[in-house]
Amino acid sequence: MLDERAPICFNRQVAEGFYRLRLEAPRIATQAEPGQFASLRVSDQLVPLLRIPLSFCAVDKQAGTIDLLYETRGPKSRLLSQAQPQQTLSCLGPLGRGFVPPAPGQRVVLVGGGIGLPPLLFMGARLRQQGHEEVVLLAGARSAAKHLPSGELQAAAPQVRLATDDGSLGHGGLVTELLAEELEAGSGSMVCACGPQGMMAAAAGLCRRREVSCQVSLEEYMACGFGVCVGCVVETASGEGYGRYQRICVEGPVFDALQVRWEEG
Template sequence: MIRQEQMTVIKQQQIADTIFELTLEGDIARGMAAPGQFVHVRVADSFEPLLRRPISVASIDTENGQFTMIYRAEGRGTTLLAEKKPGDKLDVLGPLGNGFPLAEAGKKAFLIGGGIGVPPLYELAKQLNARGVETVHILGFEGKQAVFYEEEFRSLGETHIATVDGSHGTEGFVTHILNGLPKDFDTYFACGPTAMLDALQRALEEKKGFLSYEQRMGCGIGACFACVCRTTKNELDYVKVCSDGPVFPAGVVIS
């Protein structure tokens, strides 16, 4: 159930270049379940910035009523968010959207993330592991200074890192790693830039996959139509990334 709540900042730390990890506590966290959902955060008490910021959920701790977000501080809103300290309050709306479906026990899944699209895959990996699914993680970043959660993913399964500048792991993109791995997996899950998702769909068109789209949003609940995308059904058919997604089966959304 969607709630609006003044949540308490428990912890905030910078974990990579311009990347911050923020843990919040409140009732919203106790109602979270599906990996891949997001929250809409009001970063200031004033009307500037006016709009909330959509941020994906990286980890859920329902027992303690906490969840963790990972975001990039690059604009006015997220820069203000990066200034929050333990004990501060944040106006949060969530959980929002439809998350990733969970694969069956005994299956093998590839989890493929790019940049700030990596965070929602961490909770997904944890839940898949708990169900007995083998996960292989393929994560792409701009450079070594931007890499985060490498050890956390390694603790859950085989993990490969690609950096555009070659400063860490494999030089290039996640597709360069993917091309060198056996395609012995059952399902793939991906989140990242649109260009990356398009490349994955072309490379893995014979495989079952689920993609989480990053899109600019206004309301976050499907009312403003700011995040609509066309689908492959017909030219007049659209979906709203915030409420119909952000996760869709591969081959549905036209980017």
């Protein structure tokens, strides 16, 4: 884990309530892998005390920059949206474990709901850089205004399919309905999912029934972000007593979906 004082290159709104932040953090950029995250102090004041964990959305090793994409939800993200270029932020990273890469030529289906897209955009862009073109991105949002610009999505995958809850863009319905279609259409896929808990549980269930490998990037409130407070645990499907809990910030945030004990729903 590295700790950099990172100057802001830009911090701009890209969709309704969504911001893209670019930081100059050359040492972190060299090491960051898709699925890993950074932890930012959004203010030099005492409050808010905790850092905000955000997944890497894009990394440019040559330029020494990292991009983060976030939704304004509460105090930390709202303060962050007011940060200006030339300001510097304390940035810890890269943290956690990222996605396991696919086998050569294996078809990859990336499924993102809401603000679950950032790690998938990085995963897709990295695969394309490596010449892996068998990638489909399925992106779900509440409405058209909540979708990222199409250029941002297409950088991650040659094929992009959109869904909206209100039917204002793409498929009217759940993004997991698109996943079900994709799994019907192609065999031997690997799925990577990130989004609301219910969406990931549904994706995990679809993949389990079709014996398709599925990795999920989980979220939980985090205090330290690097394994000390044990405040971010997830219950796994194996192990006894406390042994069945794993820390999302160290053993995750990416887990094999079969490892996770999903709530019945």
